[in-house]
Structures are given as C-alpha cells and as structure tokens.
Amino acid sequence: MNKIKCECGHINHEGTVLCEACGKPIKENQHIDGNDQQKVLEMRYEGSARRSKTYKRTFIDKTWAFFSSVKVGVWLIVAALIAAAIGTLYPQEEFKNSVLPSSQFYEEQYGLTGKIFYQLGFHNLYSSWWFITLIALIGISLVICSIDRFVPLHRALKNQKAKRHEVFVRRQRFFSESENVTEDEKNKLIERLKKKRYKITEDDGHILAEKNRFSRWGPYVNHIGLIIILIAGILRMFDFMHTEGYIWVREGETKVLPTTEQQYYIKNDKFIYETYDRNDERFQEALKNEEFDVPSNFQTNATVYKVKGDIIPGQEPELEKVTSGSIRLNEPVTFDGYGIYQSGTQLKSEYKTISFNAETNNGNGLGGFKFDTNKDKRIFKLDQGYQVEIKDYYPQFEITEEGPSSFSKYPRNPGIIFEVTGPDIEKERFFYIDESVIALNDNHTINLSVEDTELITASGLIVKKDYSLPFFLIGAVIFMIGVAQGLYWHHRRVWIHPKGEQFLIAGHTNKNWFGLKNEIEASIEGTSINMVNDQQEKI
Incomplete structure (x- = not known):
C-alpha cells in the first residue's frame, strides 16, 4: 500500500483526494472526483481514500x-x-x-x-x-458499503486540524475575504459561534468552529439497523428461532398443533361469528350500502393441552390442560413461547351430524337415528327389530371414471349408502345425497327421510413461535435513530484563516446550506467581516 506525504507532513493513504490534515488537494488523485475541473472542492467523504475507488487489481x-x-x-x-x-x-x-x-x-x-x-x-x-x-x-x-465509506470518513474527520491550507479555504462553497479585521471583531465572531453551540478549536491563530459531527454517522447507524433486521430475517429460517404452521380445527375437534413436535393439542370448543347490528345508530350510515352482513368478530374458544408422559405409537396420548381462552383477530392465545392466531374460517361448511327418520310405506314409524361424521359408528338399531347399516360413506362425494369416490376426507358434500334389514325384509338399499334420500330398490317397503342436519364451522389458526421479533424491534429502533440523527442535525463547519492583513472565512455543511449561511450572517453582524458568498452559484 502506497503512502502519500503532504507538504504539511501528514501521511495519507493511497487514493486520498484531499489531505486529511490540511485539506490541500493531492494533484495525483484529482481526476477521481474532478477537483481539477471545478472551483469548489468536492468534499464527499472529506476527500479520503476509499478502498473501492483505489484498489481494483485482484x-x-x-x-x-x-x-x-x-x-x-x-x-x-x-x-x-x-x-x-x-x-x-x-x-x-x-x-x-x-x-x-x-x-x-x-x-x-x-x-x-x-x-x-x-x-x-x-x-x-x-x-x-x-x-x-x-x-x-x-x-x-x-x-x-458501510465499511468502505465509514472507515476513511472517520479517519479524515478525526485528523482534521484548525489550520488548513489556503487553497482548501478558498475553494469551499461558502467563502469571503476581508481586510483589517480587528482582534475584537474576531473574538466577537468566535463568541457568537460558541453561543450557537459550535465547538471551537484553535491552532496558531487559525480557528475551526464545528458542531453536530455525530450527524455524519446517521446513514451508518441506518445500515446497522438494516443489517440487524436482515440477520433477524435469516434467523427465521431456523426452528429454534421461528416456527409457523397453519391448522384447520372444526368445532368439537381436537388436533395436534403443527410445529410443536406433537407435544401440544388444541380443541375447538366453539366458534363465534358476530356481525354489526344494522339497527344500531352507530353503524347505520356505514352499513346502508352493504348488501351482506359485515362481520364484527371472528372468535375461536379453544383449549390447549400438552402431552403427559411419553408418546407411545398406536396409543392415544394422555393430555393435560395448559390454557384456554378466546382467539380473536390480533388477540392470540399464548403459551410456552407459542401464539395461536385467528386467521381464517369456513362458516357452516361441513356436516357434523345428519338425523334420519324411518317408517314403513303404510306410515308405521320405526324411529330414527343420527349419523355423526366424526365417529366410526356404522350400525343403528331401529324399532321393531329393524336395523340400518352404512355400507359406504363418501365425505365429499364425486363420480370418477372408477366410480363413486371422495374428493377429500372432509364432510362438505357427503354421500351415504344405507342398507336396511328387518324381520320381514331381507335388505333394502338407500342413497343419501344433497340432504335427500333416494331408494335404490324399486319395490321398497321402508322409507328413509332427512329429519335434521347440523353444520359446523372450521377455524383456520396460525401457530407461531417467534424469537426473532426482538431483533426486528431493535433493528427498527436503531434504524429510526439513524434517520433522526441524519435528518434533524447537520454537520456544520466554519474555518477562520488569518493571512497577514487578510481575513479569510469559509463554511461547509453536509446539508441545509441556507441554515449555515444564516448562522454565519448572524455571527458577523455589526463587524467589518464580509458576508460569505456562495461560489457554487457563480459557476
């Protein structure tokens, strides 16, 4: 790595545009930022050497x-x-x-x-x-990006001195030249800058007034916050930091919770669906153009259980209650680091029970039976020695090339084939579909009819364990600190450069030049010091 020694004695890194100590342009490197083509110096990153702009060999x-x-x-x-x-x-x-x-x-x-x-x-x-x-x-x-810019910028700001090269002062954007400025006027200027919270550094009569240097680190604080957020996003790949699963649980059903390694179960005790009352004066104006009812609450009353002891294959696990509560939108039930969130619903979408009534052709009642879609019971006793047996059951009935089949295991469109036997009949077959019963025998003596159906709702629940959220929060807070740091404060510097009877003054800021000009103007008011000119406007 080559070193460049400035006439002030400071050793600069290869690629440095402006000497880190005195600010004099280094001739060999001015093509990088074009300082040899313009009157006002390019002060980006204080003219320090950036690795990405210097080394492109390997x-x-x-x-x-x-x-x-x-x-x-x-x-x-x-x-x-x-x-x-x-x-x-x-x-x-x-x-x-x-x-x-x-x-x-x-x-x-x-x-x-x-x-x-x-x-x-x-x-x-x-x-x-x-x-x-x-x-x-x-x-x-x-x-x-952060390292490439932060390290040289920090080095340049740390090494800067109050005594700068005359070329550096004259080629700042804000510059003025005065003569016969008295010592009292100079001291008055310094005192006024101090009152504006400038930090004063003096070197052999040369003055550097500086404030809000910390604002220059705002973008890098932003980067730190974003990096933490990205790390949190990557950590979500690992199960020990984040797991998330989706489950549909029907009313009255108990199922194992996904992503919990079969250690937790949930029972849907009841699903509650509520809508806004159209007669309520508070909602009438908002609901008058709504054709359908507008839901006000999706709620699953649930109980969470934990497996007690070891899981033995082939046996129902013994469960003990962990917690119970109401799961609503944005109001989860939490336990042992997990949260269960209400996410979806299928209102009255599945059959829970179907009640049938049986009688003879002459109107002699034989009683009824109730078929529960969640139970394995397939034989039902009727009065007077009659019996009904379910021969085939298709939860979601459809006809395929191979014959009757079921699209899924969920009873959304059940098809049922019954066989009825009794003391005076050998067998009679019936087919239930779409809440009606069709006799499959031409000369049947028994009639089956649907008495009632019970529909249930399925709740869609998200089961989540997320330890990455604190990292997201920390990253977001750090990011916002960096935003405020760079947005509401501005790094401002004023250089006072005496040269014999001449009095040179220059100013630079990373943003809000109008504000800096006002502060300089207020500080030199009532003195013979000339107001700084914006040299950028003359170019």
Missing part, C-alpha cells in the same frame, strides 16, 4: 468494488421486493387449504399462472435458498 478488490456500489445495493433490494410481491399473489404452500399436492393444487386452482408460480418456486418463496441468498447479498452489500 478478484477480491473487484468484488469489494462491486458490492460497495450503491446502485448494486439498490438493485438487490428492488429484486427482493419484486420477488416478495410475486410471492403474495397466491398463498404459500403451508397456507393452502387443500389435500392436493402442490404440483396439482396451483395449476387446478389458478390455471397457467399458478403452474408457473409453482414451477418457479414461489410457493415456498420465503424459505427458498435463492431468496435467502438474495437477502444475504443485501446484507453483504450494506456491510461493505
């Missing part, structure tokens, strides 16, 4: 330069945002409510676009290797 140098580019970082973020947006077009695999394999589900449900969505891997987007790689590349870009 593969590592070129890789560093690539990731240090802001354009590369922006394009990586845009690519991630586009991918995330596409991932929301259709439900992710874990949230699809279907027993079909994903290879069939997306095509049958959404057509050609669904097929393309699946084949491109967007059905498991947020856990896919390429999306995680994209997030990691954004993190790498942020780290390299």
